[in-house]
Amino acid sequence: MQLDESLQIYIIESRDLLQQMEEALLTLEQNPGDEEKINAIFRAAHTIKGSAGLFGLDFIISFTHVAESVLDKVRNGEIEVTEEIVALFLEVGDFISKLIDHVAEGTTPNAETLVVNDSLIHRLNVYLEAKQTAKAVAELPVATVTAAEPGALESMDTAETGCWHLSLRFGPDTFRSGMDPFSFLRYMNTMGRIVHMVTLTQALPALEEMDAESCFLGFEISYESQASKVEIEGIFDFVRDDCEIHILPPHGQIQHYIDLIDRLSNEDMKLGEILLKCGTLTPNELEAALAKQANPATGDKQPIGQTLVNEQLVQPAVVNAALEKQRQVKETKNAESNYIRIDANKLDELINLVGELIIAGAGATLISNKIGDSAMNEATSNISTLVEQVRDSALALRMVQIGATFSRFNRVVRDVSKELGKDIRLEISGEETELDKTVVEKISDPLTHLVRNSMDHGIESAEVRVAKGKPAYGTLKLNAFHDSGSIVIEVSDDGAGLNRDKILAKAIDKGLVSPEQSLSDKDIYNLIFEAGFSTADAVSNLSGRGVGMDVVKRNIQALRGTIDIQSRPGLGCTMSIRLPLTLAIIDGFLVGVADSSYVVPLDMVVECIELSTADYESSVNDQRNFINLRGEVLPYLKLRDEFESKGEPPARQNIVVMQYANQKIGLVVDKLIGEFQTVIKPLGKVFENVKGIGGFTILGSGSVALVLDVPRMMQLANAEQYRESEIAL
Numbered sequence: 001m002q003l004d005e006s007l008q009i010y011i012i013e014s015r016d017l018l019q020q021m022e023e024a025l026l027t028l029e030q031n032p033g034d035e036e037k038i039n040a041i042f043r044a045a046h047t048i049k050g051s052a053g054l055f056g057l058d059f060i061i062s063f064t065h066v067a068e069s070v071l072d073k074v075r076n077g078e079i080e081v082t083e084e085i086v087a088l089f090l091e092v093g094d095f096i097s098k099l100i101d102h103v104a105e106g107t108t109p110n111a112e113t114l115v116v117n118d119s120l121i122h123r124l125n126v127y128l129e130a131k132q133t134a135k136a137v138a139e140l141p142v143a144t145v146t147a148a149e150p151g152a153l154e155s156m157d158t159a160e161t162g163c164w165h166l167s168l169r170f171g172p173d174t175f176r177s178g179m180d181p182f183s184f185l186r187y188m189n190t191m192g193r194i195v196h197m198v199t200l201t202q203a204l205p206a207l208e209e210m211d212a213e214s215c216f217l218g219f220e221i222s223y224e225s226q227a228s229k230v231e232i233e234g235i236f237d238f239v240r241d242d243c244e245i246h247i248l249p250p251h252g253q254i255q256h257y258i259d260l261i262d263r264l265s266n267e268d269m270k271l272g273e274i275l276l277k278c279g280t281l282t283p284n285e286l287e288a289a290l291a292k293q294a295n296p297a298t299g300d301k302q303p304i305g306q307t308l309v310n311e312q313l314v315q316p317a318v319v320n321a322a323l324e325k326q327r328q329v330k331e332t333k334n335a336e337s338n339y340i341r342i343d344a345n346k347l348d349e350l351i352n353l354v355g356e357l358i359i360a361g362a363g364a365t366l367i368s369n370k371i372g373d374s375a376m377n378e379a380t381s382n383i384s385t386l387v388e389q390v391r392d393s394a395l396a397l398r399m400v401q402i403g404a405t406f407s408r409f410n411r412v413v414r415d416v417s418k419e420l421g422k423d424i425r426l427e428i429s430g431e432e433t434e435l436d437k438t439v440v441e442k443i444s445d446p447l448t449h450l451v452r453n454s455m456d457h458g459i460e461s462a463e464v465r466v467a468k469g470k471p472a473y474g475t476l477k478l479n480a481f482h483d484s485g486s487i488v489i490e491v492s493d494d495g496a497g498l499n500r501d502k503i504l505a506k507a508i509d510k511g512l513v514s515p516e517q518s519l520s521d522k523d524i525y526n527l528i529f530e531a532g533f534s535t536a537d538a539v540s541n542l543s544g545r546g547v548g549m550d551v552v553k554r555n556i557q558a559l560r561g562t563i564d565i566q567s568r569p570g571l572g573c574t575m576s577i578r579l580p581l582t583l584a585i586i587d588g589f590l591v592g593v594a595d596s597s598y599v600v601p602l603d604m605v606v607e608c609i610e611l612s613t614a615d616y617e618s619s620v621n622d623q624r625n626f627i628n629l630r631g632e633v634l635p636y637l638k639l640r641d642e643f644e645s646k647g648e649p650p651a652r653q654n655i656v657v658m659q660y661a662n663q664k665i666g667l668v669v670d671k672l673i674g675e676f677q678t679v680i681k682p683l684g685k686v687f688e689n690v691k692g693i694g695g696f697t698i699l700g701s702g703s704v705a706l707v708l709d710v711p712r713m714m715q716l717a718n719a720e721q722y723r724e725s726e727i728a729l
Contacts, residue, residue: 032081171242192225355679362700403431430480458495492574588678594645597705636666
């Protein structure tokens with residue numbers, strides 16, 4: 001793999017980790033005692049820092065290291081999880097994301113970024129310095145405890161002085177073997193410096209029992225050296241078989257070992273192999289520990305990691321890091337076996353090719369039908385079936401769950417709530433609902449605007465809510481579900497709802513509607529999507545300037561979607577966004593009017609019925625464009641009239657009954673052609689604002705058919721029906 005590819009993977013994975021970190025922080029704010037979330041946050045920061053080392057990203061390493069140090073103390077219970085520290089680490093996450101952006105752009109942090117960097121490090125250091133001061137004061141009495149027992153100097157040496165700590169117990173036969181313990185101590189000074197040493201005398205027997213040839217010496221040594229653990233251990237090679245030796249690295253070295261473990265490749269290794277590779281364990285120590293574990297006489301049934309810790313061969317933090325590495329490798333292997341990352345552009349190219357295949361297949365089928373050869377017809381039919389399966393599989397590759405988009409609003413709701421001084425809780429449902437990746441990317445901004453507006457304008461202050469008999473806290477809900485080939489995304493709140501009279505008065509005042517104009521409640525609510533329209537009494541940082549809702553509607557319409565408002569005064573408001581599942585290829589239903597062909601989404605087709613002569617004559621004579629469909633009023637549009645087709649209609653016309661968002665509409669056409677796999681191609685800029693047209697497709701014959709925008713046509717029909725009813729009154 002090339003370095004550039006590895007760096008791209010690092011960027012993608014870091015952003016995923018930061019997203020997980022943010023979600024864990026928001027959960028931790030509600031439940032400060034959740035250790036799993038604390039560990040998840042630490043792991044995310046630790047992994048980002050460790051991987052940054054592979055690419056020499058020092059500015060990420062240096063910053064994340066400080067944050068990680070604070071998180072380590074949080075993990076160890078030395079720092080309490082508070083609202084302030086959660087807020088600080090949300091800022092830390094944002095800043096790391098900014099550093100990742102620098103990596104993605106191939107730039108280094110600029111002056112502005114460095115200012116933020118220094119500010120955050122200063123705030124993080126407040127926690128570190130406070131704890132270090134408290135710890136130093138707390139441990140002052142410990143300094144008076146001498147090394148009466150093995151390992152008693154461990155905490156002082158490794159944590160405070162940054163020196164190696166050696167516990168030496170020379171065996172009774174050391175002198176008899178011709179060895180001088182002090183010669184080893186002198187040799188140690190050639191590789192470093194003995195900073196402090198305590199001689200242990202408690203093994204000495206009474207004078208009358210002492211054997212002058214036996215050695216009873218033991219030492220606790222604080223040792224300063226740049227040598228590795230293997231090199232230090234090598235000093236005692238000649239007395240290894242008759243000595244008990246424990247070598248613990250300095251505190252800084254522990255972090256070094258942990259960093260090395262993080263940087264190890266994702267190979268499937270045993271715990272001992274990991275510890276050997278990072279240098280915290282020597283082969284002799286591992287061999288001895290394994291031998292002890294394998295010896296039934298010792299009764300050691302513990303995992304090797306626990307044995308190493310008990311033998312004081314490796315610090316618990318290093319063993320935990322190695323175990324964490326093993327877990328990550330296992331998870332990565334499992335994930336890699338199920339998923340691969342694919343460039344989205346390659347998927348787009350695949351979808352385009354599938355689209356061209358569908359068009360070519362339609363042409364082949366048409367030619368086959370003209371020839372009339374049964375064998376060829378069967379072959380083209382089989383190919384069409386396979387092409388349809390390939391199409392469905394290709395489109396499924398682009399489907400992603402909307403949950404990741406929804407989860408980002410936890411942070412938005414939290415931050416906006418604090419800014420507004422309101423207590424607002426977010427409820428999410430339907431996060432497993434899938435839709436096209438392109439739609440997910442483009443729906444995020446409109447959703448953000450709707451959420452912020454609901455929080456600012458919809459949900460009342462706590463005082464007002466309590467006065468109305470509501471809970472002091474407001475509730476904002478995000479929901480998604482599939483419905484008739486569309487995905488519906490709802491943003492609802494339990495606030496005051498839209499003020500119909502206020503909206504209408506404002507619209508009249510701005511000249512958007514005339515006082516004499518008769519509008520339904522739905523039409524009045526839709527006025528909030530007009531550019532520059534706002535009923536806010538004051539402009540805030542969030543909203544009130546009338547900028548945004550028109551963009552929301554425009555962005556949704558660009559996705560061939562619609563937005564609907566349902567408001568209940570005093571009880572709340574629901575914004576329903578309805579979007580197509582995919583933007584590229586659909587199952588269509590082909591109809592004909594005069595010499596033209598049109599396509600409607602097959603998912604919306606309910607049934608096809610014949611337009612009776614009586615209904616046709618009524619539409620001509622009385623301008624009545626609706627029929628009685630089994631007791632239900634069905635408005636309809638005549639495509640011949642809508643597109644000003646020339647010529648006389650045939651004697652027999654049909655109505656295609658369409659359903660969208662629980663509403664029905666009929667489209668009167670000359671002929672029904674049948675199902676058609678439709679590759680939707682966008683209209684050019686000249687035609688993109690034509691109402692009722694969502695794009696075009698190419699038929700097997702090479703001719704063009706327009707793809708109808710049914711939701712928009714439905715709005716036109718409803719508006720026409722409303723005008724007719726008003727005239728009738």
